[in-house]
Amino acid sequence: MTYCVGLKLNAGLVLLSDTRTNAGLDNISCYRKMFIFEEPGERSLVIMTAGSLSVTQTTLARLEEAIEDEMADETTSIMKAPNMLRVATIIGDTLTRTRREIADQCRDLKQQASASMIVAGQRRGGDMRMFLIYPEGNFIEATDDTPFLQIGEHKYGKPILDRVVTPDTSLSDAQKAVLLSMDSTLRSNLSVGMPLDLAVMEKDACRVTTRRRIQEGDPDFMEMSAAWSAALRDSFTKVTL
Amino acid sequence: MTYCVGLKLNAGLVLLSDTRTNAGLDNISCYRKMFIFEEPGERSLVIMTAGSLSVTQTTLARLEEAIEDEMADETTSIMKAPNMLRVATIIGDTLTRTRREIADQCRDLKQQASASMIVAGQRRGGDMRMFLIYPEGNFIEATDDTPFLQIGEHKYGKPILDRVVTPDTSLSDAQKAVLLSMDSTLRSNLSVGMPLDLAVMEKDACRVTTRRRIQEGDPDFMEMSAAWSAALRDSFTKVTL
Numbered sequence: 233m234t235y236c237v238g239l240k241l242n243a244g245l246v247l248l249s250d251t252r253t254n255a256g257l258d259n260i261s262c263y264r265k266m267f268i269f270e271e272p273g274e275r276s277l278v279i280m281t282a283g284s285l286s287v288t289q290t291t292l293a294r295l296e297e298a299i300e301d302e303m304a305d306e307t308t309s310i311m312k313a314p315n316m317l318r319v320a321t322i323i324g325d326t327l328t329r330t331r332r333e334i335a336d337q338c339r340d341l342k343q344q345a346s347a348s349m350i351v352a353g354q355r356r357g358g359d360m361r362m363f364l365i366y367p368e369g370n371f372i373e374a375t376d377d378t379p380f381l382q383i384g385e386h387k388y389g390k391p392i393l394d395r396v397v398t399p400d401t402s403l404s405d406a407q408k409a410v411l412l413s414m415d416s417t418l419r420s421n422l423s424v425g426m427p428l429d430l431a432v433m434e435k436d437a438c439r440v441t442t443r444r445r446i447q448e449g450d451p452d453f454m455e456m457s458a459a460w461s462a463a464l465r466d467s468f469t470k471v472t473l
Numbered sequence: 474m475t476y477c478v479g480l481k482l483n484a485g486l487v488l489l490s491d492t493r494t495n496a497g498l499d500n501i502s503c504y505r506k507m508f509i510f511e512e513p514g515e516r517s518l519v520i521m522t523a524g525s526l527s528v529t530q531t532t533l534a535r536l537e538e539a540i541e542d543e544m545a546d547e548t549t550s551i552m553k554a555p556n557m558l559r560v561a562t563i564i565g566d567t568l569t570r571t572r573r574e575i576a577d578q579c580r581d582l583k584q585q586a587s588a589s590m591i592v593a594g595q596r597r598g599g600d601m602r603m604f605l606i607y608p609e610g611n612f613i614e615a616t617d618d619t620p621f622l623q624i625g626e627h628k629y630g631k632p633i634l635d636r637v638v639t640p641d642t643s644l645s646d647a648q649k650a651v652l653l654s655m656d657s658t659l660r661s662n663l664s665v666g667m668p669l670d671l672a673v674m675e676k677d678a679c680r681v682t683t684r685r686r687i688q689e690g691d692p693d694f695m696e697m698s699a700a701w702s703a704a705l706r707d708s709f710t711k712v713t714l
Contacts, residue, residue: 395705416632473652
């Protein structure tokens with residue numbers, strides 16, 4: 233499995249993904265699931281992926297191919313698209329076409345291959361937007377009422393987001409929130425694993441302003457994780473029934 | 474869906490279930506999912522159920538029928554079984570027989586009907602034990618390494634259990650832990666709903682020593698839930714990244 237989470241806040245976009253991929257329990261690998269496309273100051277896009285690696289890699293390869301294609305226009309290249317809605321549409325179309333082709337190939341084995349994605353970004357002069365793209369190519373958008381989107385193993389890490397994230401959350405608190413949401417998921421589900429990829433896009437910067445790979449044993453992450461566990465246990469003793 | 478959780482601690486057994494049953498989103502009902510069978514001081518059993526209501530109700534009816542049957546012996550009545558292992562076996566056999574019959578009936582509609590159960594209890598002179606019984610009738614037991622078992626919508630409420638529950642947890646803290654675990658689930662998943670049923674069996678009492686139905690709007694539960702949210706948010710501000 234996978235866990236990716238994105239927050240769309242008044243101050244910017246905050247995105248976090250894990251890197252564990254598994255084909256069965258005895259075939260575990262590390263693959264990046266966060267992909268950044270940008271022309272700094274003009275346009276910045278972050279795509280996160282969950283699901284069958286063959287589907288997500290092929291989809292990404294096709295998106296990249298279209299970006300490099302000199303014949304590509306605003307209907308086929310996510311770096312030429314006039315707005316984020318068009319970006320989401322191009323990704324959705326590419327994802328569903330790829331998914332269908334691979335599903336056809338897998339049919340004889342009665343295996344399934346599917347994937348979903350989150351795309352977040354901004355083009356200069358446009359709004360920051362974030363979309364969750366379903367395997368069928370349709371999508372939903374983060375709003376003020378629900379400022380976060382998750383793909384993959386999303387349940388363990390949802391309670392903390394439900395409690396602390398609002399559109400007014402600061403970028404610093406938002407990074408804490410996604411890392412604690414990931415921490416709960418890492419503790420409870422083996423199929424989600426370190427290292428982690430974190431990206432922050434400040435509003436209107438149109439570039440990734442913070443980008444960090446957090447390795448297994450990262451002292452800051454371990455300290456935060458231990459402090460959170462201690463704080464939770466402390467809170468637990470204080471709450472009375 | 475459903476959420477039921479049981480803890481097996483050195484001090485006793487603590488069990489909590491919700492009561493929401495739904496057949497689609499527009500057909501929501503309230504059904505008890507916790508069933509107590511006891512001869513106080515001699516034997517006490519608590520069964521919690523998740524899954525298709527037709528399977529769980531029929532299984533429970535058959536277990537009750539066997540208890541009332543004068544011809545029943547230690548291989549068919551959970552109130553005559555010599556130990557908890559035999560109790561789990563009888564429930565498993567009854568559950569899987571019922572599930573198969575109902576699955577056969579549903580085959581034409583291509584509908585599925587399945588269920589799982591938790592049974593916890595003690596017979597005088599024996600050990601406290603707790604089992605999770607799968608739809609196929611096989612089962613696993615709570616141990617010191619993993620002193621809790623969950624059925625139904627278990628993911629949202631697992632992080633808090635992972636962090637605070639050990640075999641040495643007191644019965645008072647254990648009640649807090651299961652209620653906070655339920656609280657996280659209620660907040661994140663609409664298919665789990667109030668009221669709640671709570672049961673505690675102190676070690677060697679061989680009876681349910683605390684039994685409580687917690688209604689929607691219960692002031693103690695609301696206060697605990699609000700205090701926990703406040704404590705979490707407070708912890709969140711204190712943890713630094």
